[in-house]
Amino acid sequence: MGCITARVTVTTLLVALVVFLAFTTETVLGFGATVITLALGAALVPLRPLLAALIPLNLALSAYLTARHWRDVDVRALTRRIGPPMLAAMPVGMLLAARLPAAWLVRAFGLFVLALASIELRRMRRAQPATDLSRNASLGLLALGGAVHGMFGVGGPLVVWVVSRWFDDRHRVRATLNALWLTLNVIFLAPMALDGTLSRASLGATITFVPSLVAATWAGEKLHARVPESTFRKAVYAMLLAAGVVLVVRGA
DSSP, X not given: OOSOOSSOOHHHHHHHHHHHHXXXXXXXXXXXXXXXXXXXXXXXXXXXXXXXXXXXXXXXXXXXXXXXXXXXXXXXXIIIIIHHHHHHHHHHHHHHHHHSOHHHHHHHHHHHHHHHHHHHHHHHHTTOOOOOOOHHHHHHHHHHHHHHHHHHSOOHHHHHHHHTTTOSOHHHHHHHHHHHHHHHHHHHHHHHHHTTSSOHHHHHHHHHTHHHHHHHHHHHHHHHHHSOHHHHXXXXXXXXXXXXXXXXXXXX
């Protein structure tokens, strides 16, 4: 399937299911929609058209959650500690995404997902607490997250690695992250619109997945209040581990 269309096919229905799972996860945790959708959906459709259909959905979810939970947003951390290194590194990722072959990008993304899932599952299995990070390490990881976000729109996991060590309140983490995604994805959309990736066809695909987004937002808000975060995270990272293997094999 060369692109995503609004026409309902088996592939479209499968991607819609992936979108539901992914955006439910993001509503619960504050991150994960893009990385999960790309990791699972890239096995069904090409990476770039999928990203073009996905980012407007992510933008809508971030806007909704930021508006609803704005009191929990840590504006100081967002504007002084998180935003600057990520914004500085995003253009590097965008440049690499424009220059590197698609197969390389798929493989690189698969390796990134594999490494992330393996590290987190190992830490959870050993019940290890999250280790403190130095200021330089935090800045480096946030910059790397910005570069990865520029390439794939999925800098979230690296940012969560850092931000979750600063805040004990998961509601604060989720709200602050959604305010960040709202800002970054507005910037991310600009070059996609200029190079034609974001088009009438991609917006048609976006509209096709709006029901999945609405259902996921409702389900995620319910789960955020009721399901233990550790249980949910284990399931998410186990799913990402399998998806990473698929992506590496597919990109080879």
